[in-house]
Amino acid sequence: MSQVEYTKERKVGEGTYAVVYLGTKQSSGRKIAVKEIKTSEFKDGLDMSAIREVKYLQEIQHENVIELIDIFLAYDNLNLVLEFLPSDLEKVIKDRSILFTPADIKSWMLMTLRGVHHCHRNFILHRDLKPNNLLLSPEGIIKVADFGLARTFPSAQEILTSNVVTRWYRAPELLFGAKHYTSAVDIWSAGVIFAELMLRIPYLPGQNDVDQIEVTFRALGTPTDADWPDVSFFSAYNKLQIYPPPSREELRRRFIAASENALSFLCGMLTMNPQKRWNAVECLESDYFKEAPAPSDPFSIKIS
Amino acid sequence: MSSKFETQLLLSRPYLTRKQLLKLQSNTITDRRTYNQKKIAIYKFLSDICIQLKFPRRTLETAVYFYQRYYVFNAFETELCYTVATSCLLLSCKQVETIKKANEICSVSLRLRSAGKVTPDIIDNFKKRVLQIELRILEACAFDYRVNNSVHIDEYVVKMGRELKLDYQTCHLAWVIAYDALKLETLLIVPQHTIALAVLKTAHELLHSRESWPKFRYSAFETDEYSVSQAYFDILNFFINSFSICDLRENLPAGVPPVSIDTFIELKKNAGHEFGLKEASDDAIEADAYLTTPRDFSIRERRYVLSPKLVADEAQQKNFNNHR
Numbered sequence: 001m002s003q004v005e006y007t008k009e010r011k012v013g014e015g016t017y018a019v020v021y022l023g024t025k026q027s028s029g030r031k032i033a034v035k036e037i038k039t040s041e042f043k044d045g046l047d048m049s050a051i052r053e054v055k056y057l058q059e060i061q062h063e064n065v066i067e068l069i070d071i072f073l074a075y076d077n078l079n080l081v082l083e084f085l086p087s088d089l090e091k092v093i094k095d096r097s098i099l100f101t102p103a104d105i106k107s108w109m110l111m112t113l114r115g116v117h118h119c120h121r122n123f124i125l126h127r128d129l130k131p132n133n134l135l136l137s138p139e140g141i142i143k144v145a146d147f148g149l150a151r152t153f154p155s156a157q158e159i160l161t162s163n164v165v166t167r168w169y170r171a172p173e174l175l176f177g178a179k180h181y182t183s184a185v186d187i188w189s190a191g192v193i194f195a196e197l198m199l200r201i202p203y204l205p206g207q208n209d210v211d212q213i214e215v216t217f218r219a220l221g222t223p224t225d226a227d228w229p230d231v232s233f234f235s236a237y238n239k240l241q242i243y244p245p246p247s248r249e250e251l252r253r254r255f256i257a258a259s260e261n262a263l264s265f266l267c268g269m270l271t272m273n274p275q276k277r278w279n280a281v282e283c284l285e286s287d288y289f290k291e292a293p294a295p296s297d298p299f300s301i302k303i304s
Numbered sequence: 305m306s307s308k309f310e311t312q313l314l315l316s317r318p319y320l321t322r323k324q325l326l327k328l329q330s331n332t333i334t335d336r337r338t339y340n341q342k343k344i345a346i347y348k349f350l351s352d353i354c355i356q357l358k359f360p361r362r363t364l365e366t367a368v369y370f371y372q373r374y375y376v377f378n379a380f381e382t383e384l385c386y387t388v389a390t391s392c393l394l395l396s397c398k399q400v401e402t403i404k405k406a407n408e409i410c411s412v413s414l415r416l417r418s419a420g421k422v423t424p425d426i427i428d429n430f431k432k433r434v435l436q437i438e439l440r441i442l443e444a445c446a447f448d449y450r451v452n453n454s455v456h457i458d459e460y461v462v463k464m465g466r467e468l469k470l471d472y473q474t475c476h477l478a479w480v481i482a483y484d485a486l487k488l489e490t491l492l493i494v495p496q497h498t499i500a501l502a503v504l505k506t507a508h509e510l511l512h513s514r515e516s517w518p519k520f521r522y523s524a525f526e527t528d529e530y531s532v533s534q535a536y537f538d539i540l541n542f543f544i545n546s547f548s549i550c551d552l553r554e555n556l557p558a559g560v561p562p563v564s565i566d567t568f569i570e571l572k573k574n575a576g577h578e579f580g581l582k583e584a585s586d587d588a589i590e591a592d593a594y595l596t597t598p599r600d601f602s603i604r605e606r607r608y609v610l611s612p613k614l615v616a617d618e619a620q621q622k623n624f625n626n627h628r
Contacts (some may be wrong), residue, residue, distance in 0.1 A: 003309050004311050004605045005313075005605060005607060027621045043406065043407075044406040044435075045395075046442075048403065051398050054447060054449055055399075055453060058449050058450060070608075071608050072607040074604060074605045078442075151402075152454055162570065169320045256376070
């Protein structure tokens with residue numbers, strides 16, 4: 001082959017471990033995103049996030065998960081070729097000129113949960129779900145992206161770090177510093193995203209890690225041993241202010257446009273006890289998705 | 305070649321047959337005897353680091369796969385092999401999520417090899433060299449993370465042993481044999497769960513009669529008779545040809561009768577005709593550019609893909625463009 005297959009045309013973003021370019025796949029003319037991994041700048045070599053991203057995206061192929069098209073080395077830099085996705089849910093939420101309906105929210109939640117379910121049934125925890133990582137294709141399809149913190153389901157005795165998930169979307173077990181947790185951490189994040197979509201402002205915006213605990217429990221009640229056995233064994237538990245859980249009426253007032261099924265769906269995802277929290281299948285089978293209005297056709301949602 | 309091509313598309317082949325490996329290694333290994341001797345020394349060295357840093361077996365296994373795979377596509381030089389091995393271990397830690405700081409791994413690596421004082425400057429210089437090799441190792445594996453991801457021999461010895469209702473002693477013995485199996489090139493030839501099945505079979509035959517090996521379909525374990533047989537005979541041949549360097553001898557689980565070369569010769573005799581993976585003809589191997597052309601790392605864009613469909617689609621697209 002006489003010419004390079006991928007071009008990088010415009011820098012569209014820069015993160016801690018990578019620079020993202022908009023480019024073209026020459027043989028097909030397809031628009032793509034090239035994530036150039038900064039290899040030399042890390043004191044421990046190739047960054048774990050890059051390794052995880054490749055490892056899990058190679059494993060997962062689903063309509064609601066970003067596609068890893070190719071991997072290439074150029075000038076000794078590692079480049080990941082990903083499908084080009086021009087927008088994300090954070091941009092949509094923040095852009096006040098975009099109006100969206102409960103049916104649109106339902107469509108986005110359905111696509112997100114399908115992507116998350118696919119990860120979970122392949123034994124992969126995403127561990128960083130947030131609106132910014134839910135990208136939108138030109139056809140309006142949600143794609144779960146950024147697998148830099150993902151990992152496979154741990155075996156029973158394996159110790160995990162609780163320093164995962166962006167603070168506002170962090171599940172209570174992570175706030176308590178749990179060393180063993182499950183796919184329920186992703187469902188909690190999905191619940192917070194659902195609340196944010198309905199409110200159009202972040203639902204649990206803690207200023208720091210300590211404040212996050214306060215904000216979370218003030219909004220949703222402090223868990224007790226009665227509904228989450230042994231929660232008081234977490235060392236951070238003793239310092240907590242005890243708040244009662246919100247009544248159904250309080251939730252109705254907070255989420256004015258939400259139906260009863262939408263509130264049950266929200267409560268299922270934001271259940272304090274991770275063992276009682278809904279899993280991805282329970283979420284997808286929720287009555288919320290069965291009642292009117294039906295989820296919007298993604299292509300019909302106007303996001304620009 | 306490099307001046308003509310700006311881009312190269314390589315389809316991952318995570319496993320190769322013995323003949324394919326030999327063909328590739330003929331480009332990279334000039335002195336096979338030295339390579340094999342060093343490989344045993346490197347295995348001991350990597351094991352020692354893993355023990356010091358309390359890494360599980362899967363970290364060692366992945367590092368050994370990386371090390372052997374690296375020298376399939378890169379020239380073997382005795383001076384550099386400890387640096388390569390350290391780099392393989394660092395990468396393996398990332399791959400199997402047993403994270404340790406590069407400094408810590410480099411420091412243990414240096415201390416195990418040199419009698420002198422290991423200063424921070426020495427560690428820093430060594431680390432730089434180690435980090436430079438990381439990407440080259442991944443290139444040798446075509447960035448194929450399907451291998452060494454979630455299937456590891458020791459874990460599958462337990463899982464399959466339980467599934468086949470084998471007793472504890474058999475599984476324990478298989479786990480010890482699996483440590484020796486990592487010294488073989490079999491890791492590059494068949495997947496780890498197949499090796500797990502082969503070590504279980506070996507262990508079972510050392511403790512019980514050959515006839516009592518459970519009857520099951522290999523496809524139920526996502527493998528086939530030829531692959532298992534390849535690994536099984538590789539293991540038997542190792543104990544027959546290299547019994548003096550095996551670790552099994554000194555680490556037999558309690559209650560297991562002593563083993564010798566004769567024990568394995570007897571096993572092989574009872575196993576019947578030796579067979580394994582089907583090899584391609586010499587002509588086919590000579591005609592396969594993947595095996596005969598040394599890797600050119602000066603090509604500007606080196607692409608690594610896992611899907612044969614992607615390669616086929618792209619070739620079709622190129623033909624279409626050329627004919628337009």
